[in-house]
Amino acid sequence: MSLYLDSHATTPLDPRVREVILRHLDPSFGNAGSTHEFGQRGKDAVNAARDQIARVVHARRHEVVLTSGATESNNLALLGLAAHGERTGRRHLVSTEIEHKAVLEPLAVLQERGFEVTLVPAEPSGRVAADAVLAAVRPDTLLVSVMQVNNETGIAQPVDAIAAALGDSAAFLHVDAAQGYGKDLVPLTHDRIDLISVSAHKIHGPQGVGCLIARRRAGILPPLEPIIHGGGQEFGLRSGSLPVALIAGFGLAAELAADERNSRHQHCVRLKKHFVRAFTDLGAALHGDAEFALPNALNMSLPGLDSDQALEALAGVAAVSDGAACTTICATASHVLASMGVTGAELDGAVRLSWSHLTPESEVVAAIPKMVQRLQAARAPHDVWPAPDA
Incomplete structure:
Protein backbone atom coordinates (compact mmCIF):
# COMPACT_ATOMS: atom_id res chain seq x y z
CA MET A 1 0.00 0.00 0.00
CA THR A 11 -6.44 13.61 7.19
CA PRO A 12 -7.03 10.07 8.42
CA LEU A 13 -9.72 9.77 11.07
CA ASP A 14 -8.36 9.61 14.62
CA PRO A 15 -9.50 6.29 16.20
CA ARG A 16 -10.71 8.17 19.29
CA VAL A 17 -12.85 10.39 17.11
CA ARG A 18 -14.25 7.35 15.34
CA GLU A 19 -15.41 5.92 18.68
CA VAL A 20 -17.30 9.13 19.51
CA ILE A 21 -18.96 9.19 16.08
CA LEU A 22 -20.14 5.59 16.40
CA ARG A 23 -21.52 6.22 19.88
CA HIS A 24 -23.66 9.07 18.55
CA LEU A 25 -24.88 7.07 15.58
CA ASP A 26 -26.19 4.35 17.89
CA PRO A 27 -27.62 4.54 20.51
CA SER A 28 -27.46 8.36 20.83
CA PHE A 29 -29.10 9.03 17.48
CA GLY A 30 -31.63 11.75 18.32
CA ASN A 31 -32.23 14.92 16.29
CA ALA A 32 -30.81 17.86 18.24
CA GLY A 33 -33.85 19.89 17.22
CA SER A 34 -36.32 17.58 18.97
CA THR A 35 -37.57 18.33 22.48
CA HIS A 36 -37.73 14.77 23.85
CA GLU A 37 -34.93 13.00 25.70
CA PHE A 38 -33.32 11.61 22.53
CA GLY A 39 -33.20 15.08 21.04
CA GLN A 40 -31.86 16.53 24.28
CA ARG A 41 -28.96 14.09 24.25
CA GLY A 42 -28.17 15.19 20.71
CA LYS A 43 -28.42 18.86 21.69
CA ASP A 44 -26.12 18.30 24.65
CA ALA A 45 -23.53 16.62 22.40
CA VAL A 46 -23.71 19.51 19.91
CA ASN A 47 -23.28 22.13 22.63
CA ALA A 48 -20.34 20.26 24.13
CA ALA A 49 -18.74 20.17 20.67
CA ARG A 50 -19.34 23.90 20.18
CA ASP A 51 -17.42 24.52 23.39
CA GLN A 52 -14.54 22.30 22.26
CA ILE A 53 -14.35 23.98 18.84
CA ALA A 54 -14.64 27.52 20.21
CA ARG A 55 -12.03 26.99 22.92
CA VAL A 56 -9.26 26.46 20.34
CA VAL A 57 -9.55 30.09 19.19
CA HIS A 58 -10.79 31.65 22.45
CA ALA A 59 -14.31 32.10 21.11
CA ARG A 60 -17.65 31.24 22.71
CA ARG A 61 -20.24 28.56 22.08
CA HIS A 62 -22.81 30.83 20.48
CA GLU A 63 -20.19 32.11 18.02
CA VAL A 64 -19.82 28.70 16.35
CA VAL A 65 -22.07 28.32 13.29
CA LEU A 66 -21.94 24.67 12.20
CA THR A 67 -21.68 23.97 8.47
CA SER A 68 -20.70 21.18 6.09
CA GLY A 69 -17.08 22.38 5.96
CA ALA A 70 -14.79 25.30 5.19
CA THR A 71 -16.07 25.70 1.63
CA GLU A 72 -19.59 26.38 2.85
CA SER A 73 -18.22 28.54 5.67
CA ASN A 74 -16.26 30.65 3.19
CA ASN A 75 -19.37 31.10 1.08
CA LEU A 76 -21.43 32.07 4.12
CA ALA A 77 -18.80 34.60 5.24
CA LEU A 78 -18.45 36.27 1.83
CA LEU A 79 -21.90 35.96 0.29
CA GLY A 80 -23.58 36.35 3.66
CA LEU A 81 -22.17 39.87 4.07
CA ALA A 82 -23.18 41.00 0.59
CA ALA A 83 -26.58 42.42 1.54
CA HIS A 84 -25.00 44.47 4.33
CA GLY A 85 -22.45 45.81 1.86
CA GLU A 86 -25.17 46.76 -0.59
CA ARG A 87 -27.22 48.50 2.12
CA THR A 88 -24.27 50.48 3.44
CA GLY A 89 -22.55 51.23 0.12
CA ARG A 90 -19.46 49.30 1.12
CA ARG A 91 -18.87 47.33 -2.06
CA HIS A 92 -15.12 46.82 -1.93
CA LEU A 93 -13.45 43.54 -0.98
CA VAL A 94 -9.76 42.79 -0.34
CA SER A 95 -8.25 39.33 -0.63
CA THR A 96 -5.16 37.66 -2.08
CA GLU A 97 -4.22 35.88 -5.29
CA ILE A 98 -3.30 32.71 -3.39
CA GLU A 99 -6.65 31.99 -1.75
CA HIS A 100 -8.43 28.67 -2.14
CA LYS A 101 -11.04 28.54 -4.90
CA ALA A 102 -13.67 28.41 -2.15
CA VAL A 103 -12.83 32.08 -1.55
CA LEU A 104 -11.87 33.20 -5.06
CA GLU A 105 -15.03 31.90 -6.68
CA PRO A 106 -17.48 33.56 -4.24
CA LEU A 107 -15.48 36.76 -4.75
CA ALA A 108 -16.01 36.38 -8.51
CA VAL A 109 -19.75 35.99 -7.89
CA LEU A 110 -19.76 39.21 -5.87
CA GLN A 111 -17.83 40.96 -8.63
CA GLU A 112 -20.62 40.03 -11.02
CA ARG A 113 -23.06 41.63 -8.56
CA GLY A 114 -21.21 44.94 -8.74
CA PHE A 115 -18.64 44.61 -5.98
CA GLU A 116 -15.04 45.65 -6.58
CA VAL A 117 -12.37 43.12 -5.63
CA THR A 118 -8.69 43.82 -4.99
CA LEU A 119 -6.42 40.75 -4.96
CA VAL A 120 -2.98 41.17 -3.44
CA PRO A 121 -0.19 39.02 -4.97
CA ALA A 122 2.14 36.83 -2.96
CA GLU A 123 5.82 37.47 -2.54
CA PRO A 124 8.36 34.81 -3.64
CA SER A 125 8.40 33.59 -0.03
CA GLY A 126 4.83 32.40 -0.46
CA ARG A 127 3.46 35.03 1.91
CA VAL A 128 1.45 38.09 1.13
CA ALA A 129 2.82 41.23 2.74
CA ALA A 130 0.61 42.50 5.54
CA ASP A 131 1.40 46.07 4.50
CA ALA A 132 0.21 45.36 0.96
CA VAL A 133 -3.07 43.96 2.22
CA LEU A 134 -3.60 46.91 4.55
CA ALA A 135 -2.70 49.42 1.82
CA ALA A 136 -5.57 48.04 -0.27
CA VAL A 137 -8.17 48.75 2.45
CA ARG A 138 -10.39 51.76 1.74
CA PRO A 139 -13.22 53.52 3.61
CA ASP A 140 -15.71 51.54 1.51
CA THR A 141 -14.04 48.16 2.14
CA LEU A 142 -16.60 45.67 3.42
CA LEU A 143 -14.34 42.68 4.02
CA VAL A 144 -10.71 41.59 4.09
CA SER A 145 -10.27 37.83 3.52
CA VAL A 146 -6.84 36.23 3.99
CA MET A 147 -6.15 32.52 4.53
CA GLN A 148 -4.18 31.42 7.57
CA VAL A 149 -2.03 28.75 5.88
CA ASN A 150 -1.83 28.14 2.15
CA ASN A 151 -3.16 24.75 1.13
CA GLU A 152 -0.58 24.22 -1.63
CA THR A 153 2.62 25.45 0.00
CA GLY A 154 1.96 25.22 3.73
CA ILE A 155 3.14 28.82 4.14
CA ALA A 156 1.55 30.72 7.04
CA GLN A 157 0.14 34.13 6.22
CA PRO A 158 0.40 37.21 8.52
CA VAL A 159 -3.23 37.16 9.64
CA ASP A 160 -2.44 38.27 13.19
CA ALA A 161 -0.45 41.28 11.93
CA ILE A 162 -3.31 42.21 9.61
CA ALA A 163 -5.80 41.83 12.44
CA ALA A 164 -3.78 44.03 14.77
CA ALA A 165 -3.33 46.76 12.16
CA LEU A 166 -7.00 46.85 11.14
CA GLY A 167 -7.86 48.02 14.64
CA ASP A 168 -11.17 49.85 14.69
CA SER A 169 -11.63 49.82 10.91
CA ALA A 170 -15.19 49.06 9.88
CA ALA A 171 -13.94 46.34 7.51
CA PHE A 172 -14.66 42.80 8.62
CA LEU A 173 -11.77 40.34 8.68
CA HIS A 174 -12.31 36.76 7.49
CA VAL A 175 -9.70 34.01 7.75
CA ASP A 176 -9.97 30.72 5.90
CA ALA A 177 -8.32 28.56 8.56
CA ALA A 178 -8.87 25.16 6.94
CA GLN A 179 -5.14 24.36 7.02
CA GLY A 180 -4.15 26.19 10.19
CA TYR A 181 -6.88 25.62 12.77
CA GLY A 182 -5.65 23.25 15.45
CA LYS A 183 -2.06 23.47 14.15
CA ASP A 184 -0.96 27.11 14.42
CA LEU A 185 -2.99 28.15 17.44
CA VAL A 186 -2.01 31.68 18.44
CA PRO A 187 -2.90 33.75 15.33
CA LEU A 188 -6.56 32.73 15.38
CA THR A 189 -7.00 33.85 18.98
CA HIS A 190 -6.74 37.52 17.92
CA ASP A 191 -10.16 38.96 18.73
CA ARG A 192 -10.04 41.34 15.75
CA ILE A 193 -10.59 38.35 13.42
CA ASP A 194 -14.34 38.44 12.89
CA LEU A 195 -14.91 35.26 10.86
CA ILE A 196 -12.98 31.96 10.81
CA SER A 197 -13.71 29.05 8.45
CA VAL A 198 -12.84 25.52 9.62
CA SER A 199 -13.14 21.94 8.32
CA ALA A 200 -13.13 18.93 10.67
CA HIS A 201 -11.47 16.60 8.20
CA LYS A 202 -8.26 18.65 8.16
CA ILE A 203 -7.68 17.86 11.87
CA HIS A 204 -8.44 14.11 11.87
CA GLY A 205 -12.17 14.60 12.24
CA PRO A 206 -14.92 13.42 9.89
CA GLN A 207 -15.57 14.72 6.41
CA GLY A 208 -18.80 16.64 5.87
CA VAL A 209 -18.75 18.97 8.88
CA GLY A 210 -17.09 22.26 9.73
CA CYS A 211 -18.00 25.66 11.05
CA LEU A 212 -17.86 29.40 10.62
CA ILE A 213 -16.78 31.07 13.85
CA ALA A 214 -18.47 34.49 13.87
CA ARG A 215 -17.05 36.61 16.69
CA ARG A 216 -18.93 39.41 18.33
CA ARG A 217 -17.29 42.82 18.11
CA ALA A 218 -18.50 45.32 20.69
CA GLY A 219 -21.19 42.77 21.50
CA ILE A 220 -22.50 42.63 17.93
CA LEU A 221 -22.26 39.66 15.59
CA PRO A 222 -21.20 40.22 11.97
CA PRO A 223 -24.36 41.08 9.97
CA LEU A 224 -24.51 37.81 8.04
CA GLU A 225 -27.52 36.62 6.11
CA PRO A 226 -28.13 32.92 5.37
CA ILE A 227 -27.37 31.34 2.02
CA ILE A 228 -29.29 28.14 2.93
CA HIS A 229 -32.92 28.47 3.98
CA GLY A 230 -35.51 26.11 5.34
CA GLY A 231 -35.54 25.58 9.08
CA GLY A 232 -33.80 28.35 10.92
CA GLN A 233 -31.13 26.24 12.61
CA GLU A 234 -27.75 27.67 13.61
CA PHE A 235 -29.07 31.00 14.85
CA GLY A 236 -31.01 31.39 11.61
CA LEU A 237 -27.83 31.29 9.52
CA ARG A 238 -27.73 27.70 8.31
CA SER A 239 -30.90 25.64 7.99
CA GLY A 240 -30.84 21.85 8.10
CA SER A 241 -30.86 19.08 10.70
CA LEU A 242 -27.54 18.89 12.49
CA PRO A 243 -25.40 15.77 11.93
CA VAL A 244 -24.91 15.13 15.64
CA ALA A 245 -22.43 12.27 15.29
CA LEU A 246 -20.18 14.24 12.92
CA ILE A 247 -20.36 17.32 15.11
CA ALA A 248 -19.42 15.32 18.22
CA GLY A 249 -16.46 13.90 16.31
CA PHE A 250 -15.48 17.39 15.16
CA GLY A 251 -15.54 18.62 18.75
CA LEU A 252 -13.23 15.90 20.00
CA ALA A 253 -10.88 16.33 17.02
CA ALA A 254 -10.61 20.05 17.82
CA GLU A 255 -9.88 19.40 21.48
CA LEU A 256 -7.25 16.77 20.70
CA ALA A 257 -5.58 18.99 18.11
CA ALA A 258 -5.14 21.77 20.65
CA ASP A 259 -4.11 19.51 23.53
CA GLU A 260 -1.59 17.54 21.47
Whole structure:
Protein backbone atom coordinates (compact mmCIF):
# COMPACT_ATOMS: atom_id res chain seq x y z
CA MET A 1 0.00 0.00 0.00
CA SER A 2 1.17 3.53 -0.78
CA LEU A 3 2.41 5.83 1.95
CA TYR A 4 -0.31 8.45 2.37
CA LEU A 5 1.17 11.91 1.80
CA ASP A 6 -1.92 13.99 1.03
CA SER A 7 -3.02 15.20 4.44
CA HIS A 8 -3.68 18.73 3.15
CA ALA A 9 -6.48 17.15 1.11
CA THR A 10 -7.85 15.20 4.07
CA THR A 11 -6.44 13.61 7.19
CA PRO A 12 -7.03 10.07 8.42
CA LEU A 13 -9.72 9.77 11.07
CA ASP A 14 -8.36 9.61 14.62
CA PRO A 15 -9.50 6.29 16.20
CA ARG A 16 -10.71 8.17 19.29
CA VAL A 17 -12.85 10.39 17.11
CA ARG A 18 -14.25 7.35 15.34
CA GLU A 19 -15.41 5.92 18.68
CA VAL A 20 -17.30 9.13 19.51
CA ILE A 21 -18.96 9.19 16.08
CA LEU A 22 -20.14 5.59 16.40
CA ARG A 23 -21.52 6.22 19.88
CA HIS A 24 -23.66 9.07 18.55
CA LEU A 25 -24.88 7.07 15.58
CA ASP A 26 -26.19 4.35 17.89
CA PRO A 27 -27.62 4.54 20.51
CA SER A 28 -27.46 8.36 20.83
CA PHE A 29 -29.10 9.03 17.48
CA GLY A 30 -31.63 11.75 18.32
CA ASN A 31 -32.23 14.92 16.29
CA ALA A 32 -30.81 17.86 18.24
CA GLY A 33 -33.85 19.89 17.22
CA SER A 34 -36.32 17.58 18.97
CA THR A 35 -37.57 18.33 22.48
CA HIS A 36 -37.73 14.77 23.85
CA GLU A 37 -34.93 13.00 25.70
CA PHE A 38 -33.32 11.61 22.53
CA GLY A 39 -33.20 15.08 21.04
CA GLN A 40 -31.86 16.53 24.28
CA ARG A 41 -28.96 14.09 24.25
CA GLY A 42 -28.17 15.19 20.71
CA LYS A 43 -28.42 18.86 21.69
CA ASP A 44 -26.12 18.30 24.65
CA ALA A 45 -23.53 16.62 22.40
CA VAL A 46 -23.71 19.51 19.91
CA ASN A 47 -23.28 22.13 22.63
CA ALA A 48 -20.34 20.26 24.13
CA ALA A 49 -18.74 20.17 20.67
CA ARG A 50 -19.34 23.90 20.18
CA ASP A 51 -17.42 24.52 23.39
CA GLN A 52 -14.54 22.30 22.26
CA ILE A 53 -14.35 23.98 18.84
CA ALA A 54 -14.64 27.52 20.21
CA ARG A 55 -12.03 26.99 22.92
CA VAL A 56 -9.26 26.46 20.34
CA VAL A 57 -9.55 30.09 19.19
CA HIS A 58 -10.79 31.65 22.45
CA ALA A 59 -14.31 32.10 21.11
CA ARG A 60 -17.65 31.24 22.71
CA ARG A 61 -20.24 28.56 22.08
CA HIS A 62 -22.81 30.83 20.48
CA GLU A 63 -20.19 32.11 18.02
CA VAL A 64 -19.82 28.70 16.35
CA VAL A 65 -22.07 28.32 13.29
CA LEU A 66 -21.94 24.67 12.20
CA THR A 67 -21.68 23.97 8.47
CA SER A 68 -20.70 21.18 6.09
CA GLY A 69 -17.08 22.38 5.96
CA ALA A 70 -14.79 25.30 5.19
CA THR A 71 -16.07 25.70 1.63
CA GLU A 72 -19.59 26.38 2.85
CA SER A 73 -18.22 28.54 5.67
CA ASN A 74 -16.26 30.65 3.19
CA ASN A 75 -19.37 31.10 1.08
CA LEU A 76 -21.43 32.07 4.12
CA ALA A 77 -18.80 34.60 5.24
CA LEU A 78 -18.45 36.27 1.83
CA LEU A 79 -21.90 35.96 0.29
CA GLY A 80 -23.58 36.35 3.66
CA LEU A 81 -22.17 39.87 4.07
CA ALA A 82 -23.18 41.00 0.59
CA ALA A 83 -26.58 42.42 1.54
CA HIS A 84 -25.00 44.47 4.33
CA GLY A 85 -22.45 45.81 1.86
CA GLU A 86 -25.17 46.76 -0.59
CA ARG A 87 -27.22 48.50 2.12
CA THR A 88 -24.27 50.48 3.44
CA GLY A 89 -22.55 51.23 0.12
CA ARG A 90 -19.46 49.30 1.12
CA ARG A 91 -18.87 47.33 -2.06
CA HIS A 92 -15.12 46.82 -1.93
CA LEU A 93 -13.45 43.54 -0.98
CA VAL A 94 -9.76 42.79 -0.34
CA SER A 95 -8.25 39.33 -0.63
CA THR A 96 -5.16 37.66 -2.08
CA GLU A 97 -4.22 35.88 -5.29
CA ILE A 98 -3.30 32.71 -3.39
CA GLU A 99 -6.65 31.99 -1.75
CA HIS A 100 -8.43 28.67 -2.14
CA LYS A 101 -11.04 28.54 -4.90
CA ALA A 102 -13.67 28.41 -2.15
CA VAL A 103 -12.83 32.08 -1.55
CA LEU A 104 -11.87 33.20 -5.06
CA GLU A 105 -15.03 31.90 -6.68
CA PRO A 106 -17.48 33.56 -4.24
CA LEU A 107 -15.48 36.76 -4.75
CA ALA A 108 -16.01 36.38 -8.51
CA VAL A 109 -19.75 35.99 -7.89
CA LEU A 110 -19.76 39.21 -5.87
CA GLN A 111 -17.83 40.96 -8.63
CA GLU A 112 -20.62 40.03 -11.02
CA ARG A 113 -23.06 41.63 -8.56
CA GLY A 114 -21.21 44.94 -8.74
CA PHE A 115 -18.64 44.61 -5.98
CA GLU A 116 -15.04 45.65 -6.58
CA VAL A 117 -12.37 43.12 -5.63
CA THR A 118 -8.69 43.82 -4.99
CA LEU A 119 -6.42 40.75 -4.96
CA VAL A 120 -2.98 41.17 -3.44
CA PRO A 121 -0.19 39.02 -4.97
CA ALA A 122 2.14 36.83 -2.96
CA GLU A 123 5.82 37.47 -2.54
CA PRO A 124 8.36 34.81 -3.64
CA SER A 125 8.40 33.59 -0.03
CA GLY A 126 4.83 32.40 -0.46
CA ARG A 127 3.46 35.03 1.91
CA VAL A 128 1.45 38.09 1.13
CA ALA A 129 2.82 41.23 2.74
CA ALA A 130 0.61 42.50 5.54
CA ASP A 131 1.40 46.07 4.50
CA ALA A 132 0.21 45.36 0.96
CA VAL A 133 -3.07 43.96 2.22
CA LEU A 134 -3.60 46.91 4.55
CA ALA A 135 -2.70 49.42 1.82
CA ALA A 136 -5.57 48.04 -0.27
CA VAL A 137 -8.17 48.75 2.45
CA ARG A 138 -10.39 51.76 1.74
CA PRO A 139 -13.22 53.52 3.61
CA ASP A 140 -15.71 51.54 1.51
CA THR A 141 -14.04 48.16 2.14
CA LEU A 142 -16.60 45.67 3.42
CA LEU A 143 -14.34 42.68 4.02
CA VAL A 144 -10.71 41.59 4.09
CA SER A 145 -10.27 37.83 3.52
CA VAL A 146 -6.84 36.23 3.99
CA MET A 147 -6.15 32.52 4.53
CA GLN A 148 -4.18 31.42 7.57
CA VAL A 149 -2.03 28.75 5.88
CA ASN A 150 -1.83 28.14 2.15
CA ASN A 151 -3.16 24.75 1.13
CA GLU A 152 -0.58 24.22 -1.63
CA THR A 153 2.62 25.45 0.00
CA GLY A 154 1.96 25.22 3.73
CA ILE A 155 3.14 28.82 4.14
CA ALA A 156 1.55 30.72 7.04
CA GLN A 157 0.14 34.13 6.22
CA PRO A 158 0.40 37.21 8.52
CA VAL A 159 -3.23 37.16 9.64
CA ASP A 160 -2.44 38.27 13.19
CA ALA A 161 -0.45 41.28 11.93
CA ILE A 162 -3.31 42.21 9.61
CA ALA A 163 -5.80 41.83 12.44
CA ALA A 164 -3.78 44.03 14.77
CA ALA A 165 -3.33 46.76 12.16
CA LEU A 166 -7.00 46.85 11.14
CA GLY A 167 -7.86 48.02 14.64
CA ASP A 168 -11.17 49.85 14.69
CA SER A 169 -11.63 49.82 10.91
CA ALA A 170 -15.19 49.06 9.88
CA ALA A 171 -13.94 46.34 7.51
CA PHE A 172 -14.66 42.80 8.62
CA LEU A 173 -11.77 40.34 8.68
CA HIS A 174 -12.31 36.76 7.49
CA VAL A 175 -9.70 34.01 7.75
CA ASP A 176 -9.97 30.72 5.90
CA ALA A 177 -8.32 28.56 8.56
CA ALA A 178 -8.87 25.16 6.94
CA GLN A 179 -5.14 24.36 7.02
CA GLY A 180 -4.15 26.19 10.19
CA TYR A 181 -6.88 25.62 12.77
CA GLY A 182 -5.65 23.25 15.45
CA LYS A 183 -2.06 23.47 14.15
CA ASP A 184 -0.96 27.11 14.42
CA LEU A 185 -2.99 28.15 17.44
CA VAL A 186 -2.01 31.68 18.44
CA PRO A 187 -2.90 33.75 15.33
CA LEU A 188 -6.56 32.73 15.38
CA THR A 189 -7.00 33.85 18.98
CA HIS A 190 -6.74 37.52 17.92
CA ASP A 191 -10.16 38.96 18.73
CA ARG A 192 -10.04 41.34 15.75
CA ILE A 193 -10.59 38.35 13.42
CA ASP A 194 -14.34 38.44 12.89
CA LEU A 195 -14.91 35.26 10.86
CA ILE A 196 -12.98 31.96 10.81
CA SER A 197 -13.71 29.05 8.45
CA VAL A 198 -12.84 25.52 9.62
CA SER A 199 -13.14 21.94 8.32
CA ALA A 200 -13.13 18.93 10.67
CA HIS A 201 -11.47 16.60 8.20
CA LYS A 202 -8.26 18.65 8.16
CA ILE A 203 -7.68 17.86 11.87
CA HIS A 204 -8.44 14.11 11.87
CA GLY A 205 -12.17 14.60 12.24
CA PRO A 206 -14.92 13.42 9.89
CA GLN A 207 -15.57 14.72 6.41
CA GLY A 208 -18.80 16.64 5.87
CA VAL A 209 -18.75 18.97 8.88
CA GLY A 210 -17.09 22.26 9.73
CA CYS A 211 -18.00 25.66 11.05
CA LEU A 212 -17.86 29.40 10.62
CA ILE A 213 -16.78 31.07 13.85
CA ALA A 214 -18.47 34.49 13.87
CA ARG A 215 -17.05 36.61 16.69
CA ARG A 216 -18.93 39.41 18.33
CA ARG A 217 -17.29 42.82 18.11
CA ALA A 218 -18.50 45.32 20.69
CA GLY A 219 -21.19 42.77 21.50
CA ILE A 220 -22.50 42.63 17.93
CA LEU A 221 -22.26 39.66 15.59
CA PRO A 222 -21.20 40.22 11.97
CA PRO A 223 -24.36 41.08 9.97
CA LEU A 224 -24.51 37.81 8.04
CA GLU A 225 -27.52 36.62 6.11
CA PRO A 226 -28.13 32.92 5.37
CA ILE A 227 -27.37 31.34 2.02
CA ILE A 228 -29.29 28.14 2.93
CA HIS A 229 -32.92 28.47 3.98
CA GLY A 230 -35.51 26.11 5.34
CA GLY A 231 -35.54 25.58 9.08
CA GLY A 232 -33.80 28.35 10.92
CA GLN A 233 -31.13 26.24 12.61
CA GLU A 234 -27.75 27.67 13.61
CA PHE A 235 -29.07 31.00 14.85
CA GLY A 236 -31.01 31.39 11.61
CA LEU A 237 -27.83 31.29 9.52
CA ARG A 238 -27.73 27.70 8.31
CA SER A 239 -30.90 25.64 7.99
CA GLY A 240 -30.84 21.85 8.10
CA SER A 241 -30.86 19.08 10.70
CA LEU A 242 -27.54 18.89 12.49
CA PRO A 243 -25.40 15.77 11.93
CA VAL A 244 -24.91 15.13 15.64
CA ALA A 245 -22.43 12.27 15.29
CA LEU A 246 -20.18 14.24 12.92
CA ILE A 247 -20.36 17.32 15.11
CA ALA A 248 -19.42 15.32 18.22
CA GLY A 249 -16.46 13.90 16.31
CA PHE A 250 -15.48 17.39 15.16
CA GLY A 251 -15.54 18.62 18.75
CA LEU A 252 -13.23 15.90 20.00
CA ALA A 253 -10.88 16.33 17.02
CA ALA A 254 -10.61 20.05 17.82
CA GLU A 255 -9.88 19.40 21.48
CA LEU A 256 -7.25 16.77 20.70
CA ALA A 257 -5.58 18.99 18.11
CA ALA A 258 -5.14 21.77 20.65
CA ASP A 259 -4.11 19.51 23.53
CA GLU A 260 -1.59 17.54 21.47
CA ARG A 261 -0.35 20.36 19.30
CA ASN A 262 3.27 20.34 20.52
CA SER A 263 3.87 16.61 20.12
CA ARG A 264 2.17 16.61 16.72
CA HIS A 265 4.29 19.55 15.61
CA GLN A 266 7.54 17.89 16.63
CA HIS A 267 6.64 14.65 14.84
CA CYS A 268 5.93 16.57 11.63
CA VAL A 269 9.21 18.49 11.97
CA ARG A 270 11.11 15.19 12.05
CA LEU A 271 9.32 13.92 8.96
CA LYS A 272 9.94 17.12 7.05
CA LYS A 273 13.68 16.85 7.65
CA HIS A 274 13.69 13.44 5.99
CA PHE A 275 11.84 14.73 2.92
CA VAL A 276 13.83 17.94 2.56
CA ARG A 277 17.15 16.11 2.80
CA ALA A 278 16.19 13.46 0.24
CA PHE A 279 14.71 15.78 -2.37
CA THR A 280 17.22 18.60 -2.13
CA ASP A 281 19.86 15.96 -2.78
CA LEU A 282 18.03 15.34 -6.06
CA GLY A 283 18.15 19.03 -6.95
CA ALA A 284 14.47 19.67 -6.29
CA ALA A 285 13.29 23.28 -6.16
CA LEU A 286 11.38 23.84 -2.91
CA HIS A 287 8.63 26.46 -3.12
CA GLY A 288 8.09 28.86 -0.24
CA ASP A 289 10.32 30.21 2.49
CA ALA A 290 10.96 27.60 5.19
CA GLU A 291 10.88 30.36 7.82
CA PHE A 292 7.13 30.73 7.34
CA ALA A 293 6.22 27.12 6.60
CA LEU A 294 4.28 24.75 8.81
CA PRO A 295 6.13 21.44 9.20
CA ASN A 296 3.50 19.19 7.64
CA ALA A 297 3.83 20.01 3.93
CA LEU A 298 6.37 20.41 1.14
CA ASN A 299 5.78 21.83 -2.33
CA MET A 300 8.54 21.10 -4.84
CA SER A 301 9.44 20.73 -8.49
CA LEU A 302 11.75 18.00 -9.74
CA PRO A 303 14.08 18.56 -12.71
CA GLY A 304 13.15 16.65 -15.84
CA LEU A 305 9.62 15.78 -14.69
CA ASP A 306 6.29 17.49 -15.03
CA SER A 307 3.74 16.93 -12.28
CA ASP A 308 1.84 14.20 -14.15
CA GLN A 309 5.04 12.24 -14.68
CA ALA A 310 5.99 12.61 -11.02
CA LEU A 311 2.58 11.43 -9.82
CA GLU A 312 2.65 8.49 -12.18
CA ALA A 313 6.15 7.54 -11.05
CA LEU A 314 5.12 7.58 -7.40
CA ALA A 315 1.90 5.61 -7.88
CA GLY A 316 1.88 2.60 -5.62
CA VAL A 317 4.67 4.02 -3.46
CA ALA A 318 3.37 7.36 -2.20
CA ALA A 319 0.04 9.15 -2.55
CA VAL A 320 0.86 12.78 -3.31
CA SER A 321 -0.90 15.67 -5.04
CA ASP A 322 -0.11 18.23 -7.71
CA GLY A 323 -1.91 21.00 -5.85
CA ALA A 324 -5.31 21.56 -4.29
CA ALA A 325 -7.12 18.23 -4.30
CA CYS A 326 -10.37 19.79 -5.43
CA THR A 327 -8.81 21.35 -8.54
CA THR A 328 -6.45 18.67 -9.82
CA ILE A 329 -9.00 17.52 -12.40
CA CYS A 330 -8.72 20.91 -14.07
CA ALA A 331 -5.12 20.22 -15.14
CA THR A 332 -4.17 23.90 -14.82
CA ALA A 333 -0.98 25.36 -13.41
CA SER A 334 -1.08 26.47 -9.80
CA HIS A 335 -2.38 30.01 -9.37
CA VAL A 336 -0.62 30.05 -5.99
CA LEU A 337 2.85 29.33 -7.39
CA ALA A 338 2.24 31.66 -10.33
CA SER A 339 1.49 34.48 -7.89
CA MET A 340 4.78 33.69 -6.13
CA GLY A 341 6.63 34.15 -9.43
CA VAL A 342 7.25 30.48 -10.21
CA THR A 343 7.31 29.95 -13.98
CA GLY A 344 8.08 27.49 -16.75
CA ALA A 345 9.09 23.92 -15.97
CA GLU A 346 9.07 24.53 -12.23
CA LEU A 347 5.45 25.67 -12.39
CA ASP A 348 4.43 22.70 -14.54
CA GLY A 349 6.34 20.22 -12.39
CA ALA A 350 5.19 21.17 -8.90
CA VAL A 351 3.90 18.46 -6.57
CA ARG A 352 2.78 18.63 -2.95
CA LEU A 353 3.56 16.21 -0.15
CA SER A 354 1.67 16.61 3.12
CA TRP A 355 1.60 14.46 6.23
CA SER A 356 0.46 14.40 9.86
CA HIS A 357 1.36 13.04 13.27
CA LEU A 358 -0.34 9.79 12.23
CA THR A 359 2.21 9.30 9.43
CA PRO A 360 4.65 6.71 10.82
CA GLU A 361 8.28 7.87 10.70
CA SER A 362 9.44 4.31 10.03
CA GLU A 363 7.24 4.15 6.92
CA VAL A 364 8.60 7.48 5.70
CA VAL A 365 12.18 6.31 6.11
CA ALA A 366 11.35 3.09 4.23
CA ALA A 367 9.45 4.83 1.43
CA ILE A 368 11.88 7.63 0.59
CA PRO A 369 14.50 5.44 -1.20
CA LYS A 370 11.72 3.88 -3.29
CA MET A 371 10.36 7.34 -4.14
CA VAL A 372 13.78 8.56 -5.19
CA GLN A 373 14.38 5.46 -7.32
CA ARG A 374 11.04 5.80 -9.08
CA LEU A 375 11.55 9.49 -9.79
CA GLN A 376 15.05 8.96 -11.15
CA ALA A 377 13.80 6.19 -13.41
CA ALA A 378 10.95 8.33 -14.71
CA ARG A 379 13.03 11.22 -15.96
CA ALA A 380 13.80 11.38 -19.66
CA PRO A 381 17.08 9.62 -20.58
CA HIS A 382 18.73 12.83 -21.73
CA ASP A 383 17.91 14.74 -18.58
CA VAL A 384 20.63 15.13 -16.00
CA TRP A 385 19.89 15.70 -12.33
CA PRO A 386 21.96 18.67 -11.18
CA ALA A 387 24.36 18.42 -8.28
CA PRO A 388 22.85 19.60 -4.96
CA ASP A 389 24.83 22.86 -5.03
CA ALA A 390 24.13 23.63 -8.70
